[in-house]
Amino acid sequence: MARVVVDVMLKPEILDPQGQAVQRALPRLGFDGISDVRQGKRFELEIDGPVDDAALDRVRKLAETFLANTVIEDFTVKVES
Template sequence: MPVARVVVDVMLKPEILDPQGQAVQRALPRLGFDGIADVRQGKRFELEVEGPVDDAALARIREMAETFLANTVIENYTVKVEAP
């Protein structure tokens, strides 16, 4: 049975403070990486899905992201299917 990869990217909402991203942004110039104005850190989930990734499968993955993978009070998420 073919397996497809679906990626769920979770990021803090823009209005939420990102202390880890800020720490990375402050460290970059000390490491010789200049010109970076801002850094936001997030999470990436790669789901290997058995069978077709149809509308029903994507709806189920969005439900998973909404209830388990992301804290939607402070995070946004996107769901995308990667090309095989």
């Protein structure tokens, strides 16, 4: 069994108030020098069978149609060893 990770992030031009709230809390916690935070979603998919090109294509299709809303979000797919 192999794990495929799908990371979903808001597109750069989309305002991310949650990320901003996290960023604003950092100095108070003593973490300086971080000028921007953007928050996203990580999906870990356990794949039955080989993770070949066909399997990855299916994951990309899944990410494009469901895990991400490509109107507002970008996604990346990677195999975790």
